[in-house]
Amino acid sequence: MKVQTSQLIEGCILSADVFSLTNFPIVSQKTVLSKKTIEILNAFLIKEVAVEPTLVTGEPFNPAWIEDGNQFKKEESTIVQHSFTEKYLKAVQGYKKLFQSWQSGMVIDMPAVRTLVVPIIEGAIENPRELFTLHHYSTMEDYLYHHAISVAAMSAVLASVLNFSKGDYIQIGIAGAMCDCGMAKIPMKIMNKKGPLTREEFEEVKKHPVYSYILLKDIKLLRDEVKKAVYQHHERIDGSGYPNGVHSDYLHPYERIISVADVYHAMTSERNYRSKQSPFKVLESILQDQFGKFDMKVVQTLTKIMTNFSSGTKVRLSNNKIGEIVFIEQKSPTRPMVRLDESGEIIQLVNQRDLFIEEIL
Numbered sequence: 432m433k434v435q436t437s438q439l440i441e442g443c444i445l446s447a448d449v450f451s452l453t454n455f456p457i458v459s460q461k462t463v464l465s466k467k468t469i470e471i472l473n474a475f476l477i478k479e480v481a482v483e484p485t486l487v488t489g490e491p492f493n494p495a496w497i498e499d500g501n502q503f504k505k506e507e508s509t510i511v512q513h514s515f516t517e518k519y520l521k522a523v524q525g526y527k528k529l530f531q532s533w534q535s536g537m538v539i540d541m542p543a544v545r546t547l548v549v550p551i552i553e554g555a556i557e558n559p560r561e562l563f564t565l566h567h568y569s570t571m572e573d574y575l576y577h578h579a580i581s582v583a584a585m586s587a588v589l590a591s592v593l594n595f596s597k598g599d600y601i602q603i604g605i606a607g608a609m610c611d612c613g614m615a616k617i618p619m620k621i622m623n624k625k626g627p628l629t630r631e632e633f634e635e636v637k638k639h640p641v642y643s644y645i646l647l648k649d650i651k652l653l654r655d656e657v658k659k660a661v662y663q664h665h666e667r668i669d670g671s672g673y674p675n676g677v678h679s680d681y682l683h684p685y686e687r688i689i690s691v692a693d694v695y696h697a698m699t700s701e702r703n704y705r706s707k708q709s710p711f712k713v714l715e716s717i718l719q720d721q722f723g724k725f726d727m728k729v730v731q732t733l734t735k736i737m738t739n740f741s742s743g744t745k746v747r748l749s750n751n752k753i754g755e756i757v758f759i760e761q762k763s764p765t766r767p768m769v770r771l772d773e774s775g776e777i778i779q780l781v782n783q784r785d786l787f788i789e790e791i792l
Contacts, residue, residue, distance in 0.1 A: 433481050438494040439469050440486075444516075444568065447481040455752050455773060461567035461790075463487045485517040487568055489524035515554045515561045519580060520568060522547045526608070527576040533615035533646065541652045544608060548583050552604040555584035556591055559736055563710055563790065566699040574702050575614060575622075578693075583608035585692035592732050593688070606657040607689050610664040613642025637673050640665055660685035664693055667724040679726075687726040691717065691733055694725075709749050709787040710737065711765045718765075738764040745792040753792065754778070 432446075443464040448456035449472065457475055458468060464482075472480065486492050525547045533539060555562055562585050569577035587604030595603065614622065617639060621632045628636065644662040647653055663686040666672035668679035672690075698713040708716075714737055717730055744756045746769060757777060758768040765788065766780035780786055 432484060433479050434494045435479050436469070436472050436477050439464055439472070439480070439482070440492075441465055441469070442486040442488055443492055444483040444485070444487055445480060446483050449477055449480055451475045451477070459747065459751065460792075461564055463568060463570065483514075483516060485514075485520050487520060487570065487573075489517075489520040489522075515558060516564075516568075518554060519551055519561075519565060519584075522551050522580050523568075523573065523576045526579050527573060530576060530579075530612070530615055533612060534619075539609075539612065539646055539650060541650055545605065548580070548605055548608045549601060551580055551584050552587040552601060555588050556600075559588045559592075560739075560791070562588060563737060566696065566707065566710065569696075569700040569707075571701050574700055575611060578696055578700065579608045579611060581696045582610065582689065582692045585696065586689045588736065589688050589692060589729060589732055590685075592736060593729070602654055602657050603660070603685050603688055605653075606660040606664075606685055607692055609647060609657070610643060610661045610689055610693060611639060612646055612661075613639040613644070615646070616642040637665070640674055656683060656685055659683045660689055664689045666690070668726060669723045671724060688729050691725050691729045694721075695733065709789050711788040712749070714765055715787075734764060747789045747792055748778075749787040749789045751789075 441464060445458060445460055445462045445464065448460045449458040451457050457477075458472065462468060482492065484492055526544075529540070529543060529547070562581075565577070565581045565584070569581070583604040584607075586607035587600045590600035590603040591597075614636075617636060621628065621635060624632070640662050644658060647658050647661060660683050662674075663677070663682055666675065666677050666682055666686065667690070668682060668687075670676050670678040694717065695710075695713055698708050698716065699710050701707045714734060717725060718734065738759075742756055742758065745753065746756060747753050748769065752771055752773060754769040754771040756767045757770050760767060760781060763781045767788075768777055768779050769788075770777050778786065780788070
């Protein structure tokens with residue numbers, strides 16, 4: 432919906448790029464607006480923008496006036512079908528409430544977790560492309576809750592493409608949602624720390640898979656495979672992971688999927704002690720820099736889903752310029768040739784390592 436810039440509040444989500452006098456946007460679609468971003472829009476004298484009907488908190492955005500054709504009119508209550516984004520944001524806030532109850536010592540209510548997570552899994556299975564926009568909504572403050580729901584959805588989609596049954600991919604998704612539940616037992620001063628962790632603090636954080644397992648081990652509604660995958664989700668097939676440093680022969684198939692989804696979302700999200708990275712840059716890191724740590728069949732499946740584009744597909748690059756794919760190099764599927772809309776110049780991303788595809792439009 433289009434609203435006047437004067438009505439924007441922090442937490443609004445842009446549903447379309449905002450342009451001024453140039454051919455590339457001053458603020459991109461999917462941006463979660465902050466006080467600074469709203470000031471930028473006002474500085475450029477932007478009068479109206481298109482936003483999602485839901486704030487990043489999962490609450491509805493109810494401006495006093497919305498655009499109807501070329502006129503602004505008072506918003507009236509209407510019955511609308513909720514988008515995947517709205518359902519996702521509400522699930523994040525629902526998980527936040529559950530997590531806070533675990534912090535206070537309450538036992539985990541698995542039916543409540545399923546009620547939150549399963550609809551998101553089913554929505555992601557129907558439209559996998561939605562997965563690769565979710566990192567835009569993750570904030571530093573609510574990172575852990577976004578992470579849980581995103582890893583659940585991505586793990587389930589990967590499992591589905593890998594031909595796991597529906598029963599299995601639902602369980603894998605639930606394992607993805609619960610892999611960090613043990614963070615509820617990490618001291619708040621560590622959880623809320625803004626800067627880099629000390630060695631001692633990081634060692635405490637590394638105990639969270641054990642804490643997660645302890646929270647889940649007596650829940651009869653949960654399969655043993657799920658509990659094992661949660662416990663192992665930071666292990667690596669080369670033995671370099673934790674908490675036990677086991678090699679590939681000891682890793683459960685569920686874990687091999689969850690670990691890839693876990694590291695992908697973590698690296699593409701803004702965190703207290705680490706900046707987010709371009710999704711395609713992260714994928715390259717998993718393929719190259721972290722080669723040997725993850726199951727290549729799972730990584731290749733993630734690559735296949737992410738690079739499921741063709742010539743003519745519109746993309747945004749990491750320098751915020753927009754173009755269309757003109758040729759895909761099979762050996763480097765994350766680095767196709769792109770013709771820029773603004774200048775018509777053709778860029779070979781394989782030869783420009785400082786540029787990445789930011790997202791598919």
